């Protein structure tokens with residue numbers, strides 16, 4: 001993200017913030033409760049550490065923070081899948097925008113959607129983007145994606161199912 005330029009820094013800043021919140025939970029005095037997704041959900045729900053209706057006392061709960069990352073993972077899954085099946089003349093900005101509109105966009109306010117869509121227009125073309133990924137030739141990028149995407153999908157499914165069971169998919 002950083003090598004894509006400063007226009008993307010407002011996006012990566014939010015992701016870094018949220019990852020930092022999760023790391024702080026893991027390093028805190030109840031860090032052992034944050035070892036797995038399942039133990040985190042149980043611990044925070046059992047101890048009323050999650051704002052269920054509106055943001056109030058627990059704006060940085062692990063459950064709501066991870067939900068934002070989980071939604072972002074869906075965008076990543078869609079975007080990488082488009083990259084995997086793309087051809088030389090495919091546009092990264094279009095692939096990225098389509099993936100965003102089919103996932104994260106529905107959770108974002110109008111102004112964020114506009115800013116994100118503008119940033120996507122500044123994405124480098126496919127060849128330069130693959131170079132930025134620093135994996136090697138196009139064939140190597142595709143091979144890496146073939147290997148990685150199923151893991152991303154699996155993590156997404158497990159989280160989705162767990163959050164569904166506990167009614168956590170709309171946390172404010």
Ligand SMILES: CCCCCCCCCCCCC/C=C/[C@@H](O)[C@H](COP(=O)(O)O)NC(=O)CCCCCCCCCCCCCCC
Pocket residue numbers: 001010011012014015068069071072075096100104108112116133172
């Ligand atoms: C490579 C192109 C990168 C495009 C990234 C696509 C995601 C676009 C998201 C735009 C988010 C704008 C920032 C603000 C978001 C927040 O409002 C919003 C809600 O948070 P709140 O409930 O705490 O208020 N936050 C979120 O939904 C989380 C968004 C986090 C975005 C992180 C994006 C990380 C991208 C990782 C890039 C990996 C690229 C790898 C390519 C091979």
